Amino acid sequence: MKSKQDIIKKIEQILPQTQCRRCGFADCASYAKALAYRTTQANLCTVGGDKTAQQIAEIADLPVYQGVQSVPLFIARIEEDGCIGCTACIAACPVNAVSGAAKLMHAVIADECTGCGLCLEVCPTDCIQTVEVKDNFLPRNTFLSRLPEKQSAAKEHAALRYQQKQIFRQPETVSDKKITLNINQLLNQAGQKTASQKRISVKSNELAEQELQQQKERSHQRNLRRREQYGLDSE
Ligand code: SF4
Ligand code: SF4
Numbered sequence: 358m359k360s361k362q363d364i365i366k367k368i369e370q371i372l373p374q375t376q377c378r379r380c381g382f383a384d385c386a387s388y389a390k391a392l393a394y395r396t397t398q399a400n401l402c403t404v405g406g407d408k409t410a411q412q413i414a415e416i417a418d419l420p421v422y423q424g425v426q427s428v429p430l431f432i433a434r435i436e437e438d439g440c441i442g443c444t445a446c447i448a449a450c451p452v453n454a455v456s457g458a459a460k461l462m463h464a465v466i467a468d469e470c471t472g473c474g475l476c477l478e479v480c481p482t483d484c485i486q487t488v489e490v491k492d493n494f495l496p497r498n499t500f501l502s503r504l505p506e507k508q509s510a511a512k513e514h515a516a517l518r519y520q521q522k523q524i525f526r527q528p529e530t531v532s533d534k535k536i537t538l539n540i541n542q543l544l545n546q547a548g549q550k551t552a553s554q555k556r557i558s559v560k561s562n563e564l565a566e567q568e569l570q571q572q573k574e575r576s577h578q579r580n581l582r583r584r585e586q587y588g589l590d591s592e
């Protein structure tokens with residue numbers, strides 16, 4: 358008879374390691390544990406879809422469900438004219454796929470992105486876009502893994518990046534710092550930055566405010582399209 362630890366390990370190898378929380382659990386490992394103890398259903402991983410659900414059901418001896426609603430894969434991309442350098446996306450990213458520093462523009466490391474979407478949810482200016490990809494699995498980077506099969510290597514790579522993030526998380530996290538940031542001030546700076554990049558002189562706060570509102574409206578429209586396309590949670 359297989360031990361719970363064996364079952365958890367096997368399920369973890371099947372799960373995509375996107376760490377997106379769409380299953381309702383904190384991460385892939387938490388979902389694997391709940392499955393091994395048979396306290397949840399086998400069809401909650403929308404990244405893995407039907408095939409993953411069937412494999413899980415077999416291993417955990419759970420009912421097989423068909424028709425798991427799967428979501429298209431994407432990677433995130435930050436629009437430079439909207440980024441105010443608040444660092445919220447760095448804190449949210451489970452696999453350290455965002456680089457940047459406070460009050461400077463941030464960028465997504467495309468090869469490390471698992472497409473979890475967690476950074477999209479926290480960005481105050483909605484300047485993170487989703488870019489649909491042709492890949493069958495993510496992340497593209499696999500150098501932390503020595504597994505020969507590419508998809509398994511990608512999963513292991515993402516899982517190791519996630520573990521590293523947990524280990525090296527400092528007591529005063531970036532998300533703690535976020536609370537002390539003055540978001541209105543940063544948004545105002547973003548409006549001025551947008552205007553200057555378009556070579557428009559900022560003559561008054563009113564003009565900066567107009568620019569900011571337009572930027573926010575564009576972001577809002579992008580956000581709606583993205584939610585429709587990828588089925589991310591509503592705000
Ligand atoms: S990939 Fe996302 S939905 Fe699937 S088990 Fe991991 S965290 Fe849950
Ligand atoms: S960059 Fe965004 S979408 Fe990509 S892995 Fe990090 S949080 Fe997820």
Ligand code: SF4
Binds near residue numbers: 445481
């Ligand atoms: S959350 Fe948005 S505004 Fe803040 S640093 Fe990331 S991309 Fe820039």
